[in-house]
Amino acid sequence: MTELDLIDRKIVAALMQDATLPIAQIAEKAGLSQTPCWKRIQRLEASGVLTQRVALADPAKLGFGLTVFVGIEAPDHSAEWREAFADAVGAIPEIMEVYRMAGEMDYLLRVAVSDMAAFDRLYKRLTDAVAIKNVTSHFAMERMKFTTAYPVDTVSR
Structure with missing residues (x-):
């Protein structure tokens, strides 16, 4: 660090x-x-502390009104599967974030799509690209808080 x-x-x-x-x-x-x-x-x-400077946009105003959090359970944990999964999620731009998790699910994805039909197409594309043991989707009804700024301490210690 x-x-x-x-x-x-x-x-x-x-x-x-x-x-x-x-x-x-x-x-x-x-x-x-x-x-x-x-x-x-x-x-x-x-040094990599600052990684990018970007503009933030309102997803709904860009036509991405549905946010879905997708839990993925891997069929196995081999290097080959992880690589295929990384390639598959990397090729789908609507998958905004991917985290490898500890606990009940192996991966958590944040997906931004226009509607349920668009999510269904994404689901099919992902499951056609790589074998997945289980998929659990959670649909966000309201974004109550969103920030990209970490709570950096700006007070003298």
């Missing part, structure tokens, strides 16, 4: 809230001048 000082944490927190902020505003939030702030941002990117 990369050890971040208070200034680094303030920079990261500012960028997670709004990556479009000008360097001058980020520097002000971090208590730095612009050049040292820019150098820190470059170092945070080079």
Whole structure:
């Protein structure tokens, strides 16, 4: 784990809230001048702390009104199956996130689709691509909280 000082944490927190902020505003939030702030941002990117700068969009306004959390139980745990599964989920852009889990399910997927018919097509595409022992789908009725910003401590320790 990369050890971040208070200034680094303030920079990261500012960028997670709004990556479009000008360097001058980020520097002000971090208590730095612009050049040292820019150098820190470059170092945070080079070290992998900052991985991307992206725009967030409203899924419903883009036609992705249905969010589904899909639990997958693998038929086996071989390297060959894991590779085939990774290839299959990687080829389906509506699968937004994939986590290998501990517990009752082996994998948890977050899927964004337009409607139930689109989910059915995705389900068939996935199960045709790779053998799966069990699939359990949970349909989100309402997104009550969503953030991509981690709760970085920006207070002096």
